[in-house]
Amino acid sequence: MTDVMQPSTGPLKQIAMVFDLNKCMGCQSCSVGCKVLWTQEEGEEHEWWMTVNTQPGKGTPKDWETMGGGLKDGVPVPGQQPGRADFGGGWEFNYQEVFYEGKGNSVHLKPIETDDGRNEWGMNWDEDQGAGEYPNAYYFYLPRLCNHCTRPVCAEACPSGAMYKRREDGIVLRNEDQCQGFRMCMEACPYKKIYFNYARKVAQHCIMCFPRLEEGVAPVCARQCPGRLAFVGFLDDEEGPIHKMVNEWGIAVPLHAEYGTGPNIFYVPPLSPYRLHEDLSIDYDTPRIPPEYLESLFGPKVHSALATLQSELETVRGGGSSEILDTLIVYNWLDLFGPFTNDPAELDRSPQSIPVEISAKK
Amino acid sequence: MQVSKVSSDLSDPGAAGWSGVTAESVALAPMPIDAQPTEYVRTKWSALSYGNVAEAKVAAAHDGATAWVRLEWADSDQPNTEFPDCAAVYFPAGGDAPAATIGSEAATVNLWFWRSDEESGRHLTGNGPGVFRPQDGAVSAAASLDGGRWAVVLAHPVAELRDGGRLGVAVWDGSNEERAGIGAATTEWVSLSIDS
Numbered sequence: 214m215t216d217v218m219q220p221s222t223g224p225l226k227q228i229a230m231v232f233d234l235n236k237c238m239g240c241q242s243c244s245v246g247c248k249v250l251w252t253q254e255e256g257e258e259h260e261w262w263m264t265v266n267t268q269p270g271k272g273t274p275k276d277w278e279t280m281g282g283g284l285k286d287g288v289p290v291p292g293q294q295p296g297r298a299d300f301g302g303g304w305e306f307n308y309q310e311v312f313y314e315g316k317g318n319s320v321h322l323k324p325i326e327t328d329d330g331r332n333e334w335g336m337n338w339d340e341d342q343g344a345g346e347y348p349n350a351y352y353f354y355l356p357r358l359c360n361h362c363t364r365p366v367c368a369e370a371c372p373s374g375a376m377y378k379r380r381e382d383g384i385v386l387r388n389e390d391q392c393q394g395f396r397m398c399m400e401a402c403p404y405k406k407i408y409f410n411y412a413r414k415v416a417q418h419c420i421m422c423f424p425r426l427e428e429g430v431a432p433v434c435a436r437q438c439p440g441r442l443a444f445v446g447f448l449d450d451e452e453g454p455i456h457k458m459v460n461e462w463g464i465a466v467p468l469h470a471e472y473g474t475g476p477n478i479f480y481v482p483p484l485s486p487y488r489l490h491e492d493l494s495i496d497y498d499t500p501r502i503p504p505e506y507l508e509s510l511f512g513p514k515v516h517s518a519l520a521t522l523q524s525e526l527e528t529v530r531g532g533g534s535s536e537i538l539d540t541l542i543v544y545n546w547l548d549l550f551g552p553f554t555n556d557p558a559e560l561d562r563s564p565q566s567i568p569v570e571i572s573a574k575k
Numbered sequence: 576m577q578v579s580k581v582s583s584d585l586s587d588p589g590a591a592g593w594s595g596v597t598a599e600s601v602a603l604a605p606m607p608i609d610a611q612p613t614e615y616v617r618t619k620w621s622a623l624s625y626g627n628v629a630e631a632k633v634a635a636a637h638d639g640a641t642a643w644v645r646l647e648w649a650d651s652d653q654p655n656t657e658f659p660d661c662a663a664v665y666f667p668a669g670g671d672a673p674a675a676t677i678g679s680e681a682a683t684v685n686l687w688f689w690r691s692d693e694e695s696g697r698h699l700t701g702n703g704p705g706v707f708r709p710q711d712g713a714v715s716a717a718a719s720l721d722g723g724r725w726a727v728v729l730a731h732p733v734a735e736l737r738d739g740g741r742l743g744v745a746v747w748d749g750s751n752e753e754r755a756g757i758g759a760a761t762t763e764w765v766s767l768s769i770d771s
Contacts, residue, residue, distance in 0.1 A: 291619040294752075296657050370615030372705030372755040393699075393707050395755040396657075401615045409657070414692070 224383035227363065228421055229448035229455050230435065231465045232356050233481040233541050235522075236442035239354035241265055241337065246437035247358075251420070256412025258303025261336045262419035263434045265356045269344040269506060272355075273336040274299035274405050282366065283403030284473030289366060292400035298330025300408065301338065344506075348493065351501045353483040355510075356443070357468070358434065359406045359419035361385045363475030367418075370401035382447070383477065384421045392416055403472035429555035436550070436557075441543040446551025448477060453551055454540050455479070462537055464518045466511040481541065482507055482515045484522055576742065578635040578642070580770040585636050585643040588719050588726035593645060598634035601744050603759035606704040610676045611756045616705070626759035627651070628746040633664075633765065635742070642733035644687065646744060647726045653750035659692040661747040661754065662727050665701055666739025667764070674743040675762045677701040685739065687729040689716040691749065696729050704756020733769075741766055 247263035266272040274280070274295035282292030304324035311322050324332045343352025361378075365385045368376035375391035376398060378384070387398075392415040399407045399416055407418040422432035430436070435443035446453040448460075458465035458481065465479035485502035487495050507515045525535040547554045560566075576599050583592040605626025611617045631648040644664045663677075663686045670682030678684035678701040686699040686707065696714030699707045718727040736742070741764035747753040 289615040289618045291615075294657070366615065370613050372612045372616060372703075373707050391708055393705075393755070395705060397613065397615055397755065400619065 223363075224378060224380050226381065226450075227383035227448045227477055228361060228426070229446065229459070229477040229479065230358075230432075231444040231455050231458050231479045231481065233442040233444075234353055234355065234483040235481060235541070236440045237265065237354040237356060238440055239265055239267065239340070240439065242437045242439055243356055243434035243443065244336070246433040247419075250422075250433045252408075252417070254412075256410040257408075257417070259297065259300045259331065259336075260408040260410070260417060261302075262406070262408070262417075263356065263358045264336050265354050266337065267340050267343055267352050268355045268510070269352070270339040270342060272357075273301075273334075273338075275301065275334045275338070277405035278469070280405055281403070282401050282405070282472070283469075284364070284366060287473070289370065289401060290403070292403065294396050294399045294409075295405050296330075297411070298333060300336070301331050301334025302336050304332060304335075345501070348489045349501055351485060353485075353502065355468075355480070356434070357404065357406065358478060359385065359421070360404055360468075360474065360476030360478045361419075361421060363477065364473070366401040366403070366474050367398035367407060370397040371395070372397060379423070382421075382423075382426065384423050384426075385418075386420060386423070387416065387418070389413070389415045389417070403469065403474060404476070425557065426553055428557075428560055429553055430557045430560070431550035431553040441546060441549060444549050444551075445553055450551065454548070455551070457540065458537075462521060463514060464521050464537060466514050466518055468510060470512050480511060481522070482511055482518050484519060484526075576633065576635060576765050576767055578637055578736065578767050578769040581636045581638055584638075585645070586641075586715060586728055586730050587717055588645055588647075588728045590728075592636070593634060596634045596636045596645075598632045598645070598647070599765070601631050601633050601761055601765060603628055603631055603744065603746060604675070604762050606676060606745075606756050606758060606760050610704055612703050612706050616756060620757055625748075625751060625753050625757045627751070628748060628759045631662075631744050631746055633742070633744055635736070635767070637733040637736070637769065640733060641730055642736045643728050643730045644736075644742070645726065645728045646746075647724055648746055650720060650723055650725050651748050651750050652723060653748075656750055656752055658747075658749035658752050658754055659690040660725060660749040661688065661690045661758070662725070662729075663688040663699075663745045664729055665743045665745070666735055667741055668700070668739065674741075674764045675760055676704050676756070677743065677745060677760060678706070679703055680706070684743070685710070685735050687714040687716075687731050689714075689718060689727050689729055691718065691720075691725075696731075698731065704758075704760075705754070707755075736767065737769055739767070 244263045252260040280293040394414040446455045467476045488499040634645045665684040665686045668683045672678045672682035684701040688697040696716035698714040715730045745760040747758035
């Protein structure tokens with residue numbers, strides 16, 4: 214219900230992440246790690262709580278930025294519930310026909326046709342298309358997950374009070390036993406990062422790997438990332454890199470802050486090479502990625518963020534040192550994970566270590 | 576409304592035994608927009624049309640242990656969307672529960688809830704339009720769609736119907752994306768006279 218979201222009962226601390234887009238290579242290790250850990254069951258085929266999309270692009274669900282939701286002047290904006298066709302993916306293939314019915318040389322492997330439009334899109338459908346014309350084509354990758362917003366409009370929209378923002382760390386969660394599948398949350402979420410499980414008839418979204426966090430282990434998306442670009446920690450930790458990048462140095466900015474929900478996932482925006490003139494000489498005045506495009510995603514603060522990054526680069530190129538660049542380089546892998554540096558492989562996994570209520574379910 | 580005592584199983588909406596049970600026509604109206612529990616729902620639906628099923632035929636019977644409530648209404652002929660058609664009957668669970676909003680924060684109702692995409696019914700509590708939570712105890716359901724009319728039978732131990740003494744009805748048109756408090760419900764309780 215709405216009252217759990219009021220500031221008087223707001224979170225004591227807020228978990229947050231920063232993704233350095235200059236290092237993201239679109240490898241999908243984060244999304245696959247998440248998929249393997251959380252959304253492998255029936256009804257979750259199309260669910261990717263973590264996604265990486267090529268920008269500019271339609272993303273996932275398709276054209277999500279046009280689907281409404283969020284807040285304008287503090288008032289909810291009506292939104293659209295992304296449907297099965299908008300997410301696409303979760304295809305079923307004709308394995309039986311190809312492998313077991315003697316048609317291996319006549320029929321090729323393909324998704325089985327459905328009437329719900331799922332075969333027309335997928336979570337990474339427009340990969341590497343980007344925008345611009347040769348020789349000035351451009352694109353970059355944008356990892357996205359639930360923003361665990363400071364004002365979770367999803368939870369506020371839920372009639373049955375199934376969602377809440379956890380007091381100890383600000384994670385937005387859903388009691389699936391209480392969820393009635395009304396999907397108001399999916400409409401209200403402006404980031405369209407809530408999925409509907411068609412088998413269990415409940416909505417689902419990123420839980421920030423809270424069972425891992427509770428054991429001091431970083432979320433799987435961050436830990437699986439080979440690019441050392443996903444920082445995890447508490448936004449309130451003034452000594453931590455996230456607070457410094459967001460609040461002190463201003464180099465990490467939220468996505469679509471104008472949606473009004475106070476997202477807690479931040480991005481170090483992408484620098485880009487310069488444009489080339491028609492004669493292929495370098496136009497030193499114009500970055501390849503149009504600044505106005507980046508502003509449309511990350512707001513006007515993206516310009517000062519990029520200027521700071523550029524100036525720090527020049528400092529280092531001139532022989533100086535930069536705490537900002539040292540932070541972004543991440544010399545020590547575990548520096549990414551704030552207080553969540555435990556190795557899941559080293560945790561006690563004996564039967565006795567499993568809480569009674571979980572082992573009873575199994 | 577008379578709740579007849581019968582000796583045959585009436586869990587099937589097409590059961591012959593229903594012909595001996597008098598059905599009443601019950602008027603339905605959109606659940607009030609002002610009573611919707613969240614600002615999002617009020618904002619989204621204030622300018623949209625919903626709850627257009629104006630009438631349902633209701634019949635009820637019991638065999639001393641199980642009560643069956645049969646609902647019948649005209650389905651909209653719009654194509655289906657992602658949302659199922661739904662229907663519910665509900666009974667006050669003590670307190671002065673309003674019928675038009677399926678209970679209130681202060682006064683709970685017991686719901687027997689059916690949705691067209693599930694085999695069984697759901698047993699819920701209601702504390703306002705769409706303020707539904709699961710509760711223990713199974714509700715069974717059977718439905719048929721014939722000639723553009725839904726017929727649904729919901730079944731549960733008769734005690735809940737006896738305790739409530741009154742009955743409310745709600746219907747949601749899935750093709751209009753109706754769910755939660757966005758649907759049609761009885762504005763007044765239907766008093767029950769239960770044969771012993």
